[in-house]
Every structure is written in structure tokens, then in C-alpha cells.
Amino acid sequence: MKNIIEEVNFRIKRDGEDLAIAVAQDFKTNEVLMVAFINAEALEKTLRTGKMHYFSTSRKKIWLKGESSRHYQLVREILIDCDGDALLFKVDQQDAACHEGYYSCFFRKIENGQIKVVGKRIFDPKDVYG
């Protein structure tokens, strides 16, 4: 596991952290669910537990996806890109990925200079986050 982590190029520096980009994708449909950052410790926890952990650049800490919502992302497959600074996680998304209640964080489409909601709302954030 340690060797794998050494293969990743955590080249994005932010607040003293060395980060790579993590993309989560639905393992069945290939729908992209979210994009966030990951550091070595979050990757180690992800590999060990099988649940996605990210590094939150706003809260400046490791973040188990689903820690408050229980909307975990169960990892099914991991791919690494050519220069090693981005990881693609194919996941089994529990309930929905977006804190706004949509299945994917990419629930808005840009079309003809407008932004319109195209995603399906799965839950009401008030019910989950209080």
C-alpha cells in the first residue's frame, strides 16, 4: 500500500498540504459524481477502509465522505493518470454524492449562456444535515 501511495504525485500545494486531484465516478453508469482533493493520509485511509476519504481544503482536514450524511462512497476500482497527479475512483455511491441533495455534484448544465439544473434531487439537505 505504501508503494502505491509513493506512485502518486501530490504536486498541488495548498496551505502546506501536498494534494492530488480525486474524481469519483459511479462504477455502474460512469456518471461523474464529484471532484475534490486527496492527500497521502486520505488515500491511505481510503485504501485501508474501502471508503472514500478526501482532504477538505476549506476545513483543512481529512474528510470521510459521508461522515455526517452516511452517504458513503464504497470504492470499487482505482485508476491513476499518466502523470500521477489525478486519481479516478469508481465508487458505489450510497444515496447521493452532493450535499445539495443531488446524485452528482455536477447537476447543472451550461447551455446557450445559461445555467440550468439537470440533475435529479435525491434528498432534502435539511433532512440530512439538519
Add this chain to the structure above:
Amino acid sequence: MKNIIEEVNFRIKRDGEDLAIAVAQDFKTNEVLMVAFINAEALEKTLRTGKMHYFSTSRKKIWLKGESSRHYQLVREILIDCDGDALLFKVDQQDAACHEGYYSCFFRKIENGQIKVVGKRIFDPKDVYG
């Protein structure tokens, strides 16, 4: 078009540039092709030409994907995530996305502590880049 660009949160600061994350995905299969950075000017050029432009953090300049290889990415759909700092481009990939000759830059899988090539090689980089 200007309004759309103002909706994007170019919050990743790097070498004086304000960047967002750009994910390119095959518009037919949803296969993720690559992840890179984009700035306002690259996004404006992408919207205007219909061809993906990124901001290269290594070369520190706008980069028309395919400018040397002619492996352009023709934009079919654009999605924006909940906090506006990541864009998802569904594209019609000409030939292949990866400079190493694979269709996707995510041509390597991490499995049981090993990295193995799972992608299909479409071209020999020597033939394209000389």
C-alpha cells in the same frame, strides 16, 4: 458568455493564475479522459471555439488540446459542480486523449498494491510528437 465565466469559482491559485478543475469525459461512453486546470481565458476560448482549451501549469500558458497532435476535444456538453470550482466537459475525443498514446490518461489501474496498464493504446507517441 461573460456571465457564465463569472459563475465559475476559479479558486485554485497557482503561479498567479486563478484556476478551476476541468474534467473531460467521453460524451458517448462517459469514460473519463483526463483532468487538468482551466482559467477564465481558456474557458472563454473553449466556449467560443467548441474545442477544449486548458491552462498548462507546467508550461504556464493556455493550451489548445490537440494543438500539436491534432487530437482535439470537441465539446458537446458542459456541467458545473455545486461550488462552481470544477467543470465537466463531455467531449468528442479525436483519436486519443493521452500524450502516451492511450485513449484515456487513466489507463493504469491500482489493484492489490500493484499498478497495471488496462487502457488501450491507440497511437505511438513517436509517430505523433516526433
